[in-house]
Amino acid sequence: MALPATDPTLTRNVLVVDADPAFVETAEQLLGDHKVHKARNVSDAQRRLVEESIELAIIGPTYAHAAGVSESAMLLDLQPDLPMVLVSDALNTEVLRAAIRAGYRDVVDVPLTPQKVAEMLSIIEQVHRREEEERAGRHKIGKVVTIMSPKGGAGKTMTTANVALTLAMWGDPSRVVVLDADLQFGDICISLQVDPQHTIVDVARDIDKLDEALLDSLLATHSSGMRVLSAPLEPSLADEVSTQVVVKTIGMLKRMFDYVIIDTAPFLDEPVLSILERSDVVLLVVDMDLPSVKNAKLALDTLRLIKFPFEKIKLVLNRVNSKARLDVNELERSLGLEVQAAISSDKLVPRAVNEGEPVVSLYPRSKVARDLRSVAALVLDEDEKIPEEEVKSRRWFR
Numbered sequence: 001m002a003l004p005a006t007d008p009t010l011t012r013n014v015l016v017v018d019a020d021p022a023f024v025e026t027a028e029q030l031l032g033d034h035k036v037h038k039a040r041n042v043s044d045a046q047r048r049l050v051e052e053s054i055e056l057a058i059i060g061p062t063y064a065h066a067a068g069v070s071e072s073a074m075l076l077d078l079q080p081d082l083p084m085v086l087v088s089d090a091l092n093t094e095v096l097r098a099a100i101r102a103g104y105r106d107v108v109d110v111p112l113t114p115q116k117v118a119e120m121l122s123i124i125e126q127v128h129r130r131e132e133e134e135r136a137g138r139h140k141i142g143k144v145v146t147i148m149s150p151k152g153g154a155g156k157t158m159t160t161a162n163v164a165l166t167l168a169m170w171g172d173p174s175r176v177v178v179l180d181a182d183l184q185f186g187d188i189c190i191s192l193q194v195d196p197q198h199t200i201v202d203v204a205r206d207i208d209k210l211d212e213a214l215l216d217s218l219l220a221t222h223s224s225g226m227r228v229l230s231a232p233l234e235p236s237l238a239d240e241v242s243t244q245v246v247v248k249t250i251g252m253l254k255r256m257f258d259y260v261i262i263d264t265a266p267f268l269d270e271p272v273l274s275i276l277e278r279s280d281v282v283l284l285v286v287d288m289d290l291p292s293v294k295n296a297k298l299a300l301d302t303l304r305l306i307k308f309p310f311e312k313i314k315l316v317l318n319r320v321n322s323k324a325r326l327d328v329n330e331l332e333r334s335l336g337l338e339v340q341a342a343i344s345s346d347k348l349v350p351r352a353v354n355e356g357e358p359v360v361s362l363y364p365r366s367k368v369a370r371d372l373r374s375v376a377a378l379v380l381d382e383d384e385k386i387p388e389e390e391v392k393s394r395r396w397f398r
């Protein structure tokens with residue numbers, strides 16, 4: 001979305017804080033017709049915040065050090081969504097990180113220029129626009145869908161790729177993102193034939209200055225327009241991606257997209273549990289063999305222990321028509337969950353994987369594609385449901 005043109009005639013209330021009168025004066029000159037409120041120190045500034053409706057705070061070089069940053073950030077206790085910009089005479093990463101962590105919107109270096117001041121003022125508009133969107137309910141928070149199975153080879157990645165692409169084609173592909181959280185052996189990019197320039201390792205390396213624009217630049221784009229955040233390209237790099245990084249990434253992605261579809265590693269370890277806690281829907285993929293059922297049962301026992309909300313879990317059976325027939329009723333009884341969808345076993349699936357295109361788009365008329373669309377439908381709320389007739393008639397990209 002493009003920023004609305006800046007309206008230069010709008011008078012803004014700007015607070016300028018610094019012990020050096022020369023800095024404050026320069027800022028005041030550059031702010032031209034805007035209403036400038038001056039403060040020599042933080043307690044002065046606090047008083048101004050209470051008395052005036054300040055829309056932006058420019059904090060001067062007096063505060064451009066670790067202690068100054070935390071002192072000035074106390075202004076955010078009074079007005080948490082106040083956009084604050086630090087002007088620093090010693091722009092180093094230490095100050096930068098401290099400021100961003102404390103809640104500053106931006107850090108710029110001296111000297112102030114008309115261009116820098118104009119950029120600061122545009123933050124006010126961004127904030128107002130966001131508030132307006134939230135009021136209008138347009139800024140909808142996306143749905144987080146996690147595909148899990150405590151057993152490798154159960155069909156998680158296959159399900160992730162097909163569900164994500166189905167949701168993308170039912171709606172707006174650019175509003176769907178796939179996060180490959182199988183940090184050691186993630187292969188979603190291979191199944192989707194996406195060649196990532198960046199991975200979640202880059203997200204981890206930039207975590208302190210991560211914002212939506214930076215995160216967006218680290219996403220790859222699938223041929224449909226759907227976005228993908230790749231797993232590390234080598235297992236050894238997985239260590240660089242902490243659970244906090246994954247959690248922060250999910251939090252940001254759900255503000256940027258309608259659907260965040262997450263592929264996971266075949267464990268129920270700390271990272272996967274943290275992802276599950278942040279999920280709206282969990283697709284538990286169970287392959288039709290005894291070890292898979294046994295592991296699913298153990299995983300569900302653990303989730304029951306930690307009081308995970310079971311209504312979020314949708315049980316999906318994979319390879320239902322394969323030779324190893326298990327009794328579905330018995331399976332449901334043993335897992336304590338009803339089967340919500342079933343995927344047939346079909347050689348078109350590995351064939352599609354090798355073609356680098358999910359089966360729902362390569363063979364949209366196959367039975368297995370229809371099965372996978374009903375798995376995707378589990379993710380939708382009642383009012384979002386799409387009838388199968390319409391689904392069939394929709395054109396798929398090639």
Ligand SMILES: Nc1ncnc2c1ncn2[C@@H]1O[C@H](COP(=O)(O)OP(=O)(O)O)[C@@H](O)[C@H]1O
Pocket residue numbers: 149151152153154155156157158159318319343344345346347349350353
């Ligand atoms: N329904 C199915 N029919 C045929 N092959 C399948 C099916 N589901 C999965 N596979 C194949 O099984 C293998 C493992 O699937 P994958 O999605 O990579 O599992 P996971 O991500 O759980 O380890 C892949 O080669 C995939 O093509």
Ligand SMILES: [Mg+2]
Pocket residue numbers: 156157158182187
């Ligand atoms: Mg996988």
